Amino acid sequence: MKLLKIGIRFxxxxxxxxxxxxxxxxxxxxxxxNQANFSSSSxxxxxxxxxxxxxxxxxxxxxxxxxxxxxxxxxxVRSQFKPAFRTGGS
Amino acid sequence: MIRSIEFRAMNTxxxxxxxGEGAIPGMYAAKAFIDECEQRFSRFLPASELSxxxxxxGDWLQISEDLMDMLQLSMKYYAETNGIFDPSxxxxxxxxxxxxxxxxxxxxxxNVPERVPNRTSRPAxxxxxxxxxxxxxxxxxxxxxxxxxxxxxxxxxxxxxLLHQYVEVCGVSAGGDILFIGRPLDGTDWDVYLExxxxxxxxxxxxxxxxxxxxxxxxxxxxxxxxxxxxHHLIDPxxxxxxxxxxxSVTVISPSVIEAEVYAKAILIAGEKExxxxxxxxxxxxxxxVDSDGDLSGSSNYKEYMYEFTSNAF
Numbered sequence: 001m002k003l004l005k006i007g008i009r010f011x012x013x014x015x016x017x018x019x020x021x022x023x024x025x026x027x028x029x030x031x032x033x034n035q036a037n038f039s040s041s042s043x044x045x046x047x048x049x050x051x052x053x054x055x056x057x058x059x060x061x062x063x064x065x066x067x068x069x070x071x072x073x074x075x076x077v078r079s080q081f082k083p084a085f086r087t088g089g090s
Numbered sequence: 091m092i093r094s095i096e097f098r099a100m101n102t103x104x105x106x107x108x109x110g111e112g113a114i115p116g117m118y119a120a121k122a123f124i125d126e127c128e129q130r131f132s133r134f135l136p137a138s139e140l141s142x143x144x145x146x147x148g149d150w151l152q153i154s155e156d157l158m159d160m161l162q163l164s165m166k167y168y169a170e171t172n173g174i175f176d177p178s179x180x181x182x183x184x185x186x187x188x189x190x191x192x193x194x195x196x197x198x199x200x201n202v203p204e205r206v207p208n209r210t211s212r213p214a215x216x217x218x219x220x221x222x223x224x225x226x227x228x229x230x231x232x233x234x235x236x237x238x239x240x241x242x243x244x245x246x247x248x249x250x251x252l253l254h255q256y257v258e259v260c261g262v263s264a265g266g267d268i269l270f271i272g273r274p275l276d277g278t279d280w281d282v283y284l285e286x287x288x289x290x291x292x293x294x295x296x297x298x299x300x301x302x303x304x305x306x307x308x309x310x311x312x313x314x315x316x317x318x319x320x321x322h323h324l325i326d327p328x329x330x331x332x333x334x335x336x337x338x339s340v341t342v343i344s345p346s347v348i349e350a351e352v353y354a355k356a357i358l359i360a361g362e363k364e365x366x367x368x369x370x371x372x373x374x375x376x377x378x379x380v381d382s383d384g385d386l387s388g389s390s391n392y393k394e395y396m397y398e399f400t401s402n403a404f
Contacts, residue, residue: 088285090265
């Protein structure tokens with residue numbers, strides 16, 4: 001009985017080590033992800049063409065907004081039923 | 091639906107509102123205009139056109155059409171208010187410590203020592219000379235100009251006119267100087283909240299204005315300490331000192347934002363006693379004065395612009 005236990009433990013240890021090593025070897029020889037993409041690029045679907053964005057204003061002659069500096073920080077626009085104006089001097 | 095943007099310019103908060111298809115490009119165009127005007131007409135920027143003018147004292151200087159317009163308007167209102175509106179009080183302002191922007195004063199305090207005012211040391215504003223044919227002006231030696239409020243009113247008017255090229259209905263406010271062009275498309279009036287000068291986060295009343303301008307002048311907004319004294323920015327040109335006023339703030343409702351701005355200041359400085367003389371030729375001017383208890387008084391028609399609240403309205 002004691003001999004059987006030792007045998008089972010040895011068997012479990014041996015199969016665990018062998019499984020780990022075989023897994024290591026398999027992963028080491030597997031193709032890398034970018035290699036896989038590269039090899040399949042010849043059959044990749046063409047990129048869709050995006051439609052140009054609609055201007056914020058429908059009226060072209062009023063589009064001075066497009067002349068603003070590209071990277072200037074503009075305050076965000078709020079939409080309200082009626083904005084609250086305040087007066088109290090400055 | 092009304093679109094609006096808020097931002098800071100001219101050391102105060104600015105709000106633009108517009109209704110219609112061109113609202114967004116129009117508001118950004120108006121903002122760009124206001125930002126450009128600040129660079130041109132601020133006395134705190136050494137490269138501004140106004141600083142050039144103040145450095146040219148004693149000599150003729152060619153100026154832009156816009157600055158000429160502001161100076162001529164200033165002269166008109168100087169005459170109309172018998173000198174109570176006077177943009178040549180800059181040397182007095184500097185003497186009481188307002189020699190840098192209010193943001194800087196709030197951060198670092200003033201470093202101008204308290205002195206007895208010397209009213210006779212500066213020339214009168216009407217001594218300024220114009221040469222319209224060559225677009226030149228000459229400040230008499232010793233005169234310095236602070237366009238302050240009138241420049242703000244002028245910029246609000248021009249920005250509103252610019253925005254109006256994009257939309258039928260719009261409003262522009264800079265530090266409480268407001269001009270509305272057109273009435274909101276739902277047919278109601280514009281709402282304007284009147285701040286309590288004792289506590290500007292609280293509102294005293296709500297006004298309704300179909301179109302036109304509202305402007306307020308207050309002695310409570312720009313205040314600072316100079317030695318033992320609490321100073322404010324409204325100089326009484328007759329004394330060369332911060333005005334001792336009967337009220338804390340005055341609000342004027344008028345078709346013109348420049349007129350509203352000028353008369354709000356003039357009424358506040360003149361006080362109750364001088365009021366009949368000041369308004370002799372402006373009998374129809376609507377104004378609301380707020381005293382130190384927060385009580386309202388004013389022209390005979392000012393209540394027409396106030397909402398009537400019933401007891402259960404709140």
